[in-house]
Amino acid sequence: MENMSNGLSHLFMTVFLHCFSAFMVIPAITDITMSALCPGKDECSIAIYLTGIQQAIIGLGSLIIMPVLGNLSDTYGRKVMLMVPLTLSIFPLVILAYSRTKYFFYAYYILRTLVAMVCEGNVHCLALAYVADVVPESHRASVFGVLSGIASSAFVCGNLSTRFLSTASTFQVAAAVAVIALVYTRMFLPEPLIKEQISTKGTDTICLLEKAPNKKFQLFKTSPSFNDVLCLLSNSSTFLHAAIVSFFVNVAQVGLESSLLYFLKAQFHFNKDQFADLLIISGIAGSISQLLLMPILVPALGEEKLLSVGLFFNCVHMLLYSIAWSSWVPYASALISVMSIFAMPCLKSMASKQVGPNEQGKVQGCITGICSFASMVSPLIFSPLTALFLSEHAPFHFPGFGLACAAFALMVAFIESFMINSAIPVTDCSLNNSESAEP
Template structure:
């Protein structure tokens, strides 16, 4: 069993690395391609900012439903089966821009990417976390979650480093090839984890029986998550409730940073693909060092709750420094601070995983990720107008980084809320009663 777990983790890490490599390596090029297709020859374009915000909102709305669904279905049908879906779909948008990056191909990519990201965005990582929770004991789970995030950060570095030396066309061609390799590798080598069917006896066990479903419904509907599943999990664990609130505000800030930063740097300092790649490489290296080397040490010394607060505080400083950047070297200095800000999501996922038993890890990871998806809906509605307004000539006052400063404030709210998270770890079960579905 231990050999199976170790082999499964090593193959899982490779799957995550290959998938993240293909996704992250195209990020530095997307801003330039978007600007060239919509506002050619300009360094500031409100339409591009709004389109990016609309895309984030649509992805968040869809993911709010799809993420808990896939997580819950993975508890029943297996992690590997559900992983194959996002790994397959993520190939198609890359193929479009690998073929051409002209205006109409960009719009085709934009539409397909939005639809595919509803299923793919964050789901590979979500299902990978559930896989880790299946095969790793609770006392080592936070460290392995950190290693998993470190693997993703390493892929982030490698992807952006390769982009630095590739043409735009070659970047998307290589990304599409790597995405196909990730799919084939997962299909051939990743074993399905063995999930124990019984609940842990540690802590408090709360059984939430959902309303009896009609007896003529198909068996699949027993596994479909509902809003009641999320409410049940949160209502019966104050720790999970506060973790959900922290997740929401942290992800609001994170999406605000992602949707605003590159447009801010292009408008303020005329950054291009290569400079974006340099900045992301620095941030990725800092994140890899943090998660692979520092986190296993710090989580043992401080615990997940305190380390979460440390990560949130440094995340606030990290974005605040971006917002007041007065020279082109300041963003690079700010990127280095991410070495202490990258702990947030691994700690939150580990805290959440301890709130349920081994056969509901997909559900709880899907619920937390679904809350992050809801934040992805709210965030662009706030930060896209703010970014477009304060980068335009009609800003009420001169502060081009005002949107980023607001993102830093959201991280500060999450930091304050993190002190409410208790170290107690009750085990909760919000599952359908089998008797509710038995035929007479």
């Protein structure tokens, strides 16, 4: 028990440092993008389109890479695979720490796109698999919520730091913290010990590929096949509905992320400091929700009901953004996130219960890969919508129309969430495992 607690504490610190570094640059990057592409303007369609294209490419890369890293972590260890995104995420930050002129921005844009194809979401995905290795099923949803709360706390601290730092210092500090996260993980994070589990209560969990028989690096033999995902989708109604909900939640969330800051800059002339203030409020609300409320509400309501509650308030949260009529409305909307961030921890917990402990990296990689597919699709929809309705050529006056469409996607997820019943492990899903075994 002491070793488990020690491992989790180091994992939480790893996630905190990584998220602190990643999140603190968010308020500044919008101003840098606008300055590089459209100097002196508050509305810039090319910036919106480039951001959307970047997110779509990142989503496509993550769709391919994330399940692979998750699966490889089942064989070669969570810590080994965590080192990959932690290392690569340093380099784009170093570029803007050195200079933020137009050509350095383009260099950052290209490198950030390539690196994020490998790194985006993978630290959190592997951290979830780590938690699933060492935490019993009955406590898993609460610990997943705590992990997300740690990320929200890093979000608050990162944006608070940005509020009082210059733009140059923001990227310098972010790069330094990214290096510290890598060193800390290498020195202190222990590799979790995974016990072999042949069966659970008499039912075999043989849906995914068997663990490789040796540690020789074999990328294609350890990569999850498309049949792995189809197997779970066709044999577990819980996983199927969780995947559908995850898809629409991430379509909406990425739509919000790709549109909101540009919408606020065009409508209310927000700058780096106001972006930071807004994100701090949202982050504090999320931290309170996941660190304090979720451990209480999961046992009281159950994961399914809490999922629906979170989706409903998330829908209201985005709808308020879309109809913001004054500069104070976005701040009020951000407060609602205290009740809207339950969805993904609940979904990840439900997915983790569909397989045994030796396959957690695979199942988390699969569900996160579905989210990555949504991240690829979403910018292709919301970036053109945002650019159109913020321009002078909008078919009707509704600057927040793209955000309203994101709220509609969440409403679809909310309705779908009622189809999820209790999490029942996969019982009869046999793949041709012999194909992945050594001859």
